[in-house]
Amino acid sequence: xxxxxxxxxxxxxxxxxxxxxxxxxxxxxxxxxxxxxxxxxxxxxxxxxxxxxxxxxxxxxxxxxxxxxxxxxxxxxxxxxxxxxxxxxxxxxxxxxxxxxxxxxxxxxxxxxxxxxxxxxxxxxxxxxxxxxxxxxxxxxxxxxxxxxxxxxxxxxxxxxxxxxxxxxxxxxxxxxxxxxxxxxxxxxxxxxxxxxxxxxxxxxxxxxxxxxxxxxxxxxxxxxxxxxxxxxxxxxxxxxxxxxxxxxxxxxxxxxxxxxxxxxxxxxxxxxxxxxxxxxxxxxxxxxxxxxxxxxxxxxxxxxxxxxxxxxxxxxxxxxxxxxxxxxxxxxxxxxxxxxxxxxxxxxxxxxxxxxxxxxxxxxxxxxxxxxxxx
Amino acid sequence: xxxxxxxxxxxxxxxxxxxxxxxxxxxxxxxxxxxxxxxxxxxxxxxxxxxxxxxxxxxxxxxxxxxxxxxxxxxxxxxxxxxxxxxxxxxxxxxxxxxxxxxxxxxxxxxxxxxxxxxxxxxxxxxxxxxxxxxxxxxxxxxxxxxxxxxxxxxxxxxxxxxxxxxxxxxxxxxxxxxxxxxxxxxxxxxxxxxxxxxxxxxxxxxxxxxxxxxxxxxxxxxxxxxxxxxxxxxxxxxxxxxxxxxxxxxxxxxxxxxxxxxxxxxxxxxxxxxxxxxxxxxxxxxxxxxxxxxxxxxxxxxxxxxxxxxxxxxxxxxxxxxxxxxxxxxxxxxxxxxxxxxxxxxxxxxxxxxxxxxxxxxxxxxx
Numbered sequence: 001x002x003x004x005x006x007x008x009x010x011x012x013x014x015x016x017x018x019x020x021x022x023x024x025x026x027x028x029x030x031x032x033x034x035x036x037x038x039x040x041x042x043x044x045x046x047x048x049x050x051x052x053x054x055x056x057x058x059x060x061x062x063x064x065x066x067x068x069x070x071x072x073x074x075x076x077x078x079x080x081x082x083x084x085x086x087x088x089x090x091x092x093x094x095x096x097x098x099x100x101x102x103x104x105x106x107x108x109x110x111x112x113x114x115x116x117x118x119x120x121x122x123x124x125x126x127x128x129x130x131x132x133x134x135x136x137x138x139x140x141x142x143x144x145x146x147x148x149x150x151x152x153x154x155x156x157x158x159x160x161x162x163x164x165x166x167x168x169x170x171x172x173x174x175x176x177x178x179x180x181x182x183x184x185x186x187x188x189x190x191x192x193x194x195x196x197x198x199x200x201x202x203x204x205x206x207x208x209x210x211x212x213x214x215x216x217x218x219x220x221x222x223x224x225x226x227x228x229x230x231x232x233x234x235x236x237x238x239x240x241x242x243x244x245x246x247x248x249x250x251x252x253x254x255x256x257x258x259x260x261x262x263x264x265x266x267x268x269x270x271x272x273x274x275x276x277x278x279x280x281x282x283x284x285x286x287x288x289x290x291x292x293x294x295x296x297x298x299x300x301x302x303x304x305x306x307x308x309x310x311x312x313x314x315x316x317x318x319x320x321x322x323x324x325x326x327x328x329x330x331x332x333x334x335x336x337x338x339x340x341x342x343x344x345x346x347x348x349x350x351x352x353x354x355x356x357x358x359x360x361x362x363x364x365x366x367x368x369x370x371x372x373x374x375x376x
Numbered sequence: 377x378x379x380x381x382x383x384x385x386x387x388x389x390x391x392x393x394x395x396x397x398x399x400x401x402x403x404x405x406x407x408x409x410x411x412x413x414x415x416x417x418x419x420x421x422x423x424x425x426x427x428x429x430x431x432x433x434x435x436x437x438x439x440x441x442x443x444x445x446x447x448x449x450x451x452x453x454x455x456x457x458x459x460x461x462x463x464x465x466x467x468x469x470x471x472x473x474x475x476x477x478x479x480x481x482x483x484x485x486x487x488x489x490x491x492x493x494x495x496x497x498x499x500x501x502x503x504x505x506x507x508x509x510x511x512x513x514x515x516x517x518x519x520x521x522x523x524x525x526x527x528x529x530x531x532x533x534x535x536x537x538x539x540x541x542x543x544x545x546x547x548x549x550x551x552x553x554x555x556x557x558x559x560x561x562x563x564x565x566x567x568x569x570x571x572x573x574x575x576x577x578x579x580x581x582x583x584x585x586x587x588x589x590x591x592x593x594x595x596x597x598x599x600x601x602x603x604x605x606x607x608x609x610x611x612x613x614x615x616x617x618x619x620x621x622x623x624x625x626x627x628x629x630x631x632x633x634x635x636x637x638x639x640x641x642x643x644x645x646x647x648x649x650x651x652x653x654x655x656x657x658x659x660x661x662x663x664x665x666x667x668x669x670x671x672x673x674x675x676x677x678x679x680x681x682x683x684x685x686x687x688x689x690x691x692x693x694x695x696x697x698x699x700x701x702x703x704x705x706x707x708x709x710x711x712x713x714x715x716x717x718x719x720x721x722x723x724x725x726x727x728x729x730x731x732x733x734x735x736x737x738x739x740x741x742x743x744x
Contacts, residue, residue, distance in 0.1 A: 015503075015507075018499065018500065018503050019496050019498070019499055020498070090646075114624075114627075117493040117494045117630075117633070117637070117648070118493075118494070118497065120637075120645070120646065121634075121637045121638050122638065122640050122645070167638050170624065171549070171621050171624070174622065174623040174624050175549075175552075175621050175622065175623075176622075336549075336551045337551065339551075339554075340551045340554030340555060341554070341555065342555065343555045343558050344558065
């Protein structure tokens with residue numbers, strides 16, 4: 001018995017030497033990686049790396065390093081020369097690309113996450129405007145990585161941002177007939193904020209749209225569970241229902257807020273040759289705020305509100321579609337629907353770029369206000 | 377060597393264990409990579425290929441039992457000797473054993489490779505194969521009952537991995553399956569054939585049959601076993617196609633581990649590490665069962681003591697596992713094993729049945 005125990009102990013002791021250990025005090029754990037284009041012709045990159053360490057003697061837990069390289073993994077090695085900690089990439093949660101860099105295409109810097117099984121896959125991808133460096137080095141916040149991480153997480157949970165992590169990005173780049181959308185971060189008052197949402201052609205940044213327009217895109221590509229949305233309607237049709245108007249503001253528009261939005265959308269390809277699409281969006285919501293005291297005491301008012309809102313949404317969709325067609329980006333993925341309907345014909349991205357501007361898309365939005373609060 | 381085998385009562389097993397044996401031996405390392413090969417052939421209709429393959433496997437098992445029932449209590453070696461005589465019978469049996477060794481080696485090196493990719497890139501393959509083989513030796517020395525027990529325990533204790541597939545299942549994009557039925561029947565058949573490496577291992581029925589106590593009830597658990605394996609494969613193929621998308625799936629060696637990689641929780645950020653680690657419990661029963669089959673075969677044919685073969689086999693495996701480390705070589709080797717296995721495991725038993733019937737008819741005529 002003793003002999004067995006002794007052998008076991010010996011085996012365990014000798015085995016523990018087989019894989020090198022890593023002491024956490026000696027590690028610099030990279031949390032964010034930002035990259036800008038340094039030289040366009042040579043393709044060199046200007047890297048900004050944020051890392052955290054657990055060394056009790058270090059003055060600040062969060063550190064920044066800059067390095068120059070041509071690839072992502074070399075950026076880490078180059079940065080390693082400038083720190084006493086061993087930099088590890090296993091906990092990276094954000095990759096931020098400068099606008100100029102993003103316009104050139106970013107997939108090449110993401111390939112380690114696909115090729116190397118050790119690299120994490122749950123990371124956020126975003127565009128930094130004007131440069132990634134400025135955002136990661138912003139003075140207003142001590143821990144930029146954590147701030148941005150929570151910024152994304154909360155806004156995705158609150159259904160303001162569309163799903164835009166690494167997996168969604170890669171899938172949208174891979175699948176023909178759909179393009180990714182990723183948040184664009186800018187600096188306001190020394191703090192990073194999400195101002196716009198970037199449109200991509202494949203992995204190349206093209207232009208950006210406002211959060212309002214993003215809502216419209218998100219309404220089709222994802223189902224809302226509890227979204228919020230402000231909507232502006234012309235005031236005129238509601239005049240007879242507005243009572244006790246006390247404030248003195250100019251009265252052309254009516255501002256309403258919908259919340260607890262639940263939605264579902266479906267896209268159908270009506271005509272494969274003419275590329276005629278029909279998009280139906282059903283939207284259920286509560287009306288919780290209105291800039292004018294509208295008295296909702298009958299179906300008539302509600303129906304009027306609903307039809308006006310539907311019309312407004314449809315108008316906005318028309319504008320958005322024209323913009324998307326002009327830029328030739330398809331974040332909604334009309335191309336995947338085309339591809340799914342056509343047999344024996346593999347859609348390529350080039351082909352869809354030719355076809356997409358020729359499509360006609362008809363929107364039909366159906367708003368249904370199910371509750372309007374505890375007052376009439 | 378007698379055609380029929382006498383097995384002591386103490387080393388017999390209940391027929392329902394065949395279920396665990398079959399599920400275990402079929403679900404090895406193959407299932408991790410299979411969806412990619414299926415997708416290569418049948419594209420988005422790959423799930424249909426898996427269904428075809430599953431039905432075919434049921435048929436093969438049915439034929440195996442039909443063949444075995446012609447005899448009193450025999451295995452593949454007995455049947456071969458009865459059909460082809462001593463010399464050719466032994467030759468075929470040896471081929472079978474070499475093939476089993478090859479497939480065992482492929483399981484070992486594939487698992488080592490996966491561990492190196494996902495957990496420890498610098499871990500020595502010698503060490504890992506040594507550790508795995510110690511466990512193999514230990515279990516095989518325990519005899520058939522221990523082996524069956526291992527199969528049962530490890531099946532139950534790894535089943536939870538499946539549960540976490542709900543995550544990629546919910547993230548699937550159903551458009552990726554459209555247009556339906558685009559693949560031609562030929563492509564579907566090719567896709568079904570691509571499953572062969574991940575469904576190998578059926579031949580265990582031909583080895584373990586003499587050890588089964590209640591042979592009349594053996595068909596049902598075996599059929600259930602292969603049904604479950606086919607269902608696992610169907611599930612992961614569907615998720616792979618729906619979750620991974622076209623290009624990404626065509627590129628990935630281990631699509632299953634890739635989508636486990638996307639799963640993360642508050643307390644565990646990288647779920648793939650757990651899956652790779654737990655996968656040892658999926659791989660071990662395969663290795664143990666295959667090793668036992670070889671030692672048993674050698675004893676049956678050449679009367680070599682099982683202990684002796686066991687140590688020789690494990691030594692050879694240790695050498696093989698330590699030396700084969702080039703990715704391209706491993707991939708090619710695995711696909712060869714899959715191709716040979718397709719003929720030996722799926723086609724050969726079907727051919728065997730008519731031969732046995734003819735032989736029996738001839739014997740009857742001779743008597744009359």
